[in-house]
Amino acid sequence: MQVSKSLDYAVRSLTYIAKEKASVFTIRDISQKQHIPQNYLAKIMRKLVQKGLLSSSPGPEGGYSLRKPTEDISLKDIYEAIEGDMQLIDCMEKNVVCELFDSCTQRSVWDHLQLHTLTFLNDISVKDIADNRITHKTK
Amino acid sequence: MQVSKSLDYAVRSLTYIAKEKASVFTIRDISQKQHIPQNYLAKIMRKLVQKGLLSSSPGPEGGYSLRKPTEDISLKDIYEAIEGDMQLIDCMEKNVVCELFDSCTQRSVWDHLQLHTLTFLNDISVKDIADNRITHKTK
DNA sequence: AGTAAGTTTTGCAAGTAAGTAAATCTTTGG
DNA sequence: CCAAAGATTTACTTACTTGCAAAACTTACT
Numbered sequence: 506m507q508v509s510k511s512l513d514y515a516v517r518s519l520t521y522i523a524k525e526k527a528s529v530f531t532i533r534d535i536s537q538k539q540h541i542p543q544n545y546l547a548k549i550m551r552k553l554v555q556k557g558l559l560s561s562s563p564g565p566e567g568g569y570s571l572r573k574p575t576e577d578i579s580l581k582d583i584y585e586a587i588e589g590d591m592q593l594i595d596c597m598e599k600n601v602v603c604e605l606f607d608s609c610t611q612r613s614v615w616d617h618l619q620l621h622t623l624t625f626l627n628d629i630s631v632k633d634i635a636d637n638r639i640t641h642k643t644k
Numbered sequence: 645m646q647v648s649k650s651l652d653y654a655v656r657s658l659t660y661i662a663k664e665k666a667s668v669f670t671i672r673d674i675s676q677k678q679h680i681p682q683n684y685l686a687k688i689m690r691k692l693v694q695k696g697l698l699s700s701s702p703g704p705e706g707g708y709s710l711r712k713p714t715e716d717i718s719l720k721d722i723y724e725a726i727e728g729d730m731q732l733i734d735c736m737e738k739n740v741v742c743e744l745f746d747s748c749t750q751r752s753v754w755d756h757l758q759l760h761t762l763t764f765l766n767d768i769s770v771k772d773i774a775d776n777r778i779t780h781k782t783k
Numbered sequence: 784a785g786t787a788a789g790t791t792t793t794g795c796a797a798g799t800a801a802g803t804a805a806a807t808c809t810t811t812g813g
Numbered sequence: 814c815c816a817a818a819g820a821t822t823t824a825c826t827t828a829c830t831t832g833c834a835a836a837a838c839t840t841a842c843t
Contacts, residue, residue: 564811564817564820566811580753611652614773618647621764625757636749649831684832684833689790702790702791
């Protein structure tokens, strides 16, 4: 159970963007400041663009910029942009009716953990991180 | 962010053991009943033995048995037996003083999530799962 | 001593995440 | 139109997880 590099890089990049006042950022800038491999970052940014978190434009004066205010971008949004819908485990037999289903008390444990985690991620915005204000409201 | 197969298999196996009344279980039995690849399971069981959750003995009448009551084995114990200490992310530069440390508001987000997750795992025992009683006390 | 039932170890193959390098497309400005 | 600055895409390593197979070790029993 690990947060992937991709997700960490994505959050790191968006937080960087949130902290700076500029409106357009290049891959080179972000990758240098945040120590992220440039071509790898390019792929990550692409996903963020495709999912509508960022817009991009090539050419001089080009780069990436935010599509919405940073308080409206949650960690859950970033997670899903990068990794797709969360699925903490793959059920034993994919796309097949699971023989073990009836006796599977297992499943609900991971479901609970997943719900917990999603709630946690949903409650934190990029702005919260940029402002270093990440006390999670445990309800 | 995924629960590894290894961890899922480990929990599944221990839960199976907790549910049955026998005192000794063979790899073959567990792998057949729980649909877990036999040789892969062997490696997992080995870890559980090394970490003191199970004892094992070869030969006829041999197999694996519990080292302590199932209510005293938490998901956290199993996690740590299989994966080692939880580390949701590897810091940017391993074993090196991180240049970004001062401005790294990132880190504490993952620390919070990790703490959350560990608390969750620590509150659930194998017995809880076997008895299908996994309502987590969100405090 | 020998054999069967078990665990334990070793080696290999496929799939995926992470990283590296280079080529290609797109816009801006002369 | 041309060139430079940028994003985008493609291809190739590297390491790790998962899975598979076989060999090696250990105990109980006859």
